[in-house]
Amino acid sequence: xxxxxxxxxxxxxxxxxxxxxxxxxxxxxxxxxxxxxxxxxxxxxxxxxxxxxxxxxxxxxxxxxxxxxxxxxxxxxxxxxxxxxxxxxxxxxxxxxxxxxxxxxxxxxxxxxxxxxxxxxxxxxxxxxxxxxxxxxxxxxxxxxxxxxxxxxxxxxxxxxxxxxxxxxxxxxxxxxxxxxxxxxxxxxxxxxxxxxxxxxxxxxxxxxxxxxxxxxxxxxxxxxxxxxxxxxxxxxxxxxxxxxxxxxxxxxxxxxxxxxxxxxxxxxx
Amino acid sequence: xxxxxxxxxxxxxxxxxxxxxxxxxxxxxxxxxxxxxxxxxxxxxxxxxxxxxxxxxxxxxxxxxxxxxxxxxxxxxxxxxxxxxxxxxxxxxxxxxxxxxxxxxxxxxxxxxxxxxxxxxxxxxxxxxxxxxxxxxxxxxxxxxxxxxxxxxxxxxxxxxxxxxxxxxxxxxxxxxxxxxxxxxxxxxxxxxxxxxxxxxxxxxxxxxxxxxxxxxxxxxxxxxxxxxxxxxxxxxxxxxxxxxxxxxxxxxxxxxxxxxxxxxxxxxxxxxxxxxxxxxxxxxxxx
Numbered sequence: 001x002x003x004x005x006x007x008x009x010x011x012x013x014x015x016x017x018x019x020x021x022x023x024x025x026x027x028x029x030x031x032x033x034x035x036x037x038x039x040x041x042x043x044x045x046x047x048x049x050x051x052x053x054x055x056x057x058x059x060x061x062x063x064x065x066x067x068x069x070x071x072x073x074x075x076x077x078x079x080x081x082x083x084x085x086x087x088x089x090x091x092x093x094x095x096x097x098x099x100x101x102x103x104x105x106x107x108x109x110x111x112x113x114x115x116x117x118x119x120x121x122x123x124x125x126x127x128x129x130x131x132x133x134x135x136x137x138x139x140x141x142x143x144x145x146x147x148x149x150x151x152x153x154x155x156x157x158x159x160x161x162x163x164x165x166x167x168x169x170x171x172x173x174x175x176x177x178x179x180x181x182x183x184x185x186x187x188x189x190x191x192x193x194x195x196x197x198x199x200x201x202x203x204x205x206x207x208x209x210x211x212x213x214x215x216x217x218x219x220x221x222x223x224x225x226x227x228x229x230x231x232x233x234x235x236x237x238x239x240x241x242x243x244x245x246x247x248x249x250x251x252x253x254x255x256x257x258x259x260x261x262x263x264x265x266x267x268x269x270x
Numbered sequence: 271x272x273x274x275x276x277x278x279x280x281x282x283x284x285x286x287x288x289x290x291x292x293x294x295x296x297x298x299x300x301x302x303x304x305x306x307x308x309x310x311x312x313x314x315x316x317x318x319x320x321x322x323x324x325x326x327x328x329x330x331x332x333x334x335x336x337x338x339x340x341x342x343x344x345x346x347x348x349x350x351x352x353x354x355x356x357x358x359x360x361x362x363x364x365x366x367x368x369x370x371x372x373x374x375x376x377x378x379x380x381x382x383x384x385x386x387x388x389x390x391x392x393x394x395x396x397x398x399x400x401x402x403x404x405x406x407x408x409x410x411x412x413x414x415x416x417x418x419x420x421x422x423x424x425x426x427x428x429x430x431x432x433x434x435x436x437x438x439x440x441x442x443x444x445x446x447x448x449x450x451x452x453x454x455x456x457x458x459x460x461x462x463x464x465x466x467x468x469x470x471x472x473x474x475x476x477x478x479x480x481x482x483x484x485x486x487x488x489x490x491x492x493x494x495x496x497x498x499x500x501x502x503x504x505x506x507x508x509x510x511x512x513x514x515x516x517x518x519x520x521x522x523x524x525x526x527x528x529x530x531x532x533x534x535x536x537x538x539x540x541x542x543x544x545x546x547x548x549x550x551x552x553x554x555x556x557x558x
Binding site: 020251 | 300303307310311317362392396397401403427450451464492509512524536543
């Protein structure tokens with residue numbers, strides 16, 4: 001087969017120019033800071049609060065998405081009902097819809113005069129321009145990750161095992177808990193991690209609905225943008241590095257989950 | 271990261287949960303999808319047409335809107351083109367040969383998927399901004415990258431970098447090298463083999479990758495927002511214009527642009543479904 005040297009050379013060159021050198025620049029810029037400066041930036045009240053809001057709400061949203069994603073997958077794969085194929089197809093909309101569009105749409109929907117915001121306001125619940133709004137946007141962009149990672153595994157799950165367990169007298173709940181859930185666990189964890197990682201870094205769909213009040217509803221990516229516009233590059237870079245390191249840890253964890261799943265003979269398709 | 275498309279749903283129909291449980295779960299799923307997916311889509315179009323069709327089209331024919339549409343199309347064409355060429359080349363190197371560190375290389379190619387959009391823009395500010403590594407050099411040579419089209423293209427290319435490659439790598443790995451080796455043993459040149467054997471085998475995969483890459487390129491907001499500079503009529507893409515008009519309380523105009531992007535997303539999903547059926551058909555056929 002010809003062309004290995006040429007294509008590999010081009011691949012590495014282009015990868016370096018577009019991805020590796022720009023990302024390395026971020027770490028080089030950070031290394032210009034002393035450890036004290038770095039520490040001061042990260043422990044400033046506003047930074048800590050932004051990181052807490054981004055990571056905390058992303059974690060909560062990923063938990064909700066884990067449960068809701070599981071229900072949606074189960075319903076789509078195991079049940080038949082009118083409109084099932086359409087509902088299956090629209091799960092991808094949060095992937096396909098530009099984040100700014102999702103942002104203005106969710107804000108219009110949950111604003112106090114919006115279709116959902118008005119009834120919620122009557123109950124005394126304010127969603128738009130509060131941390132709950134951030135949470136809602138993070139649920140929107142995260143749940144397809146759980147659905148699309150678990151779905152192929154649940155489809156491939158052999159019905160015979162369940163039938164065997166049932167014929168041996170296991171109850172439905174036992175079968176779900178002892179047979180189905182263990183096979184799905186790696187995929188569920190992967191979906192959870194992907195939804196979490198996406199929500200932590202999310203910007204477009206969040207900033208419209210968030211309210212963006214410092215220390216209350218200001219997410220870390222927005223703080224990076226604000227620091228950049230104030231020409232406080234060191235601050236922006238330090239926050240970015242912390243977020244990037246966490247993303248890398250998430251990728252690493254996902255890879256471990258997949259290796260673990262492979263040794264157990266369960267396929268996770270990501 | 272992007273999830274593989276699911277295979278066709280199994281025809282098995284098991285109804286082992288009680289009727290009540292089944293329909294409770296179905297109701298929860300439908301309610302959730304309606305609230306989080308259907309309603310946001312409907313609201314975009316309702317708001318866009320809230321002042322009638324005339325206001326909608328006059329918003330879209332505004333010079334600023336037209337310039338944003340033009341810029342978005344230009345940037346997407348360049349970025350998708352670059353990533354298409356890269357994706358095919360990288361997939362050839364990775365799928366057709368065995369070498370150490372392959373898994374690591376694939377991880378590096380996937381990297382942009384796990385970087386926050388804002389950080390994807392920030393890295394180019396650090397390189398090409400006034401205080402950046404190449405800032406002074408660029409300034410003295412009068413080259414403008416940041417707050418201009420080249421910066422927007424770079425950020426978009428970064429964000430959409432993995433789409434084509436990660437679609438083609440598994441597809442080409444599955445197809446193996448037998449057909450190419452046969453063509454070469456019959457005397458075809460490497461390039462001719464690639465054009466006549468490989469390309470026809472991966473054409474649906476290429477289209478699929480380009481489709482997803484294009485959707486993201488046209489819709490990218492965070493990364494482009496950081497490098498664009500928001501110069502009116504010059505460096506605003508469609509998603510950026512949605513934000514600007516929204517912040518100026520020009521809701522009809524903002525949602526009109528948003529509706530074009532939402533329409534693009536819907537078309538993308540429909541074409542994607544069609545391509546998926548082609549990909550599923552195509553795979554067994556390419557084995558013989």
